[in-house]
Amino acid sequence: MPTPVLQVQHLVKRFGEFIAVNDISFDIGPGEILGLLGPNGAGKTTTIQMLLGVVTPTSGSIRMFDLDLATNREEILRQVNFCSTYVALPQALTVEENLWVIARLYGLSYIQEQIDDIVKRLEMEEFRYKVTRKLSSGQSTRLGLAKAFLTKPKILFLDEPTASLDPDIAQKIRSFLKEERRSSGLSVLYTSHNMHEMEEMTDRIIFLQRGKIVAEGTAQEIAARFGQVDLEEVFVKLAREK
């Protein structure tokens, strides 16, 4: 078994009395897509924010590439990126300008070539000089992905990347992701409220509920374990349990 690129151990996040993430441990192997599933408020976004170093864990450890995030922030963050439907890039800049700023921020070389390349692969030519504010939601999502892929991350955190997209574009984005994973061995942590997408995309799923891991395995394994036909049924069953 190859060494994991990401290792999370006994991760806890409290906000005052409230426990948003309650002692979770998991890891992600190279080239693996791990799904993070759970009802609203389960702690998925909080977990990703801790992995990105923008929220400090109350306790537990986060290691990536065999380095501790708490002490190697710069080194690690250079090699990871994220995309979330709920975090946009500055609206007043053009697509090109936004990508350029990100490229500088992550210290890329051959910036223009890299931007040209990602713009082409995500079919963004027609709006690349547009102001971000004027993009449609499908176009902004593609920009979000371009931002994430531009820096050639080894681990990618995707927080509901396809929310609010029409099925056609969502499908395109999924194939893009799969292709990237095949060609570059990228590892992904993926959240979504679309169960079919989860089944299609992920190698393995972690089911979070009220900050705790309540199930883990492939979509089929989880469904089988709970005696349900698919993930959606499991989700509804688990979410309604009090």
Add this chain to the structure above:
Amino acid sequence: MTFDLMTFRLISMKFHRIYALVARHLYLYRRSLPRIMEIFYWPFLDLVIWGFITVYLAKFEGQIPGGVTFFIGALILWDILFRSQQGVTISFLEEIWARNLMNLFASPLKPSEFLAATMVMSVFKVLAVSVVMVVCAGLFYSYNIFVIGLWLIPFVLNLVMAGWIIGVLTTALIMRFGQEAEVLAWSMVFLFQPISCVFYPIEVLPGWLQAIAWMNPAAHVFEGMRAVLSTSVSPIVHLAWATGLNLVFLGIVVAVFHWMFEFCREQGLLVRVGE
């Protein structure tokens, strides 16, 4: 934070990341007329009003040491401090308004690099405003700020630094208390105006307030300026005090900023400011 740790953080800053942030702001300004106007609006209005006051007061010339035109010079210098502070704070607010903090701080960017970029922006704003004010004062009121001479340079540098101090402090507070504290970006600096002794000498203040004012680097700058203009006394002592106090306070507010930053990361506020 020990001094060693701080110097280490400073020298380990990466230029390309500071450059990225500065470029990001320049892109923003390049396309935004309201933002450009905002830089010049207040300084210009101030200059008009104080210009007329000076014209009026010129009738009593001779009774006010240093000449009444000192008011115009004082005004320009005050605006340097004010714009310097704004350059830092508004650059941070822009990131809040654009909800961009998550993008920035999930990248390898360090808080110190972030602050450095806001300071670069502040220098740009100060340059723009100074040029406009100096030219306008010259055209409208035949006022030449360069009568102050070479002393102007170190004093202006100190004013810029004093602006950074208030700017970084304000930024730390807005980060901590969220958007409700935004108004501080425009009001905080005026808390320091009375004890900066911009338009009057420090001895008009009551004794206890004088004691406080002497702790304010800006007060030393303005006292020093008056010394140069009215008595041609060397202001070296004022300059030394201003520089010393500035360095101490800048160190303190940068430490406060880092401390607030860590606090906000703990509370999950960093990704939430602006919501």
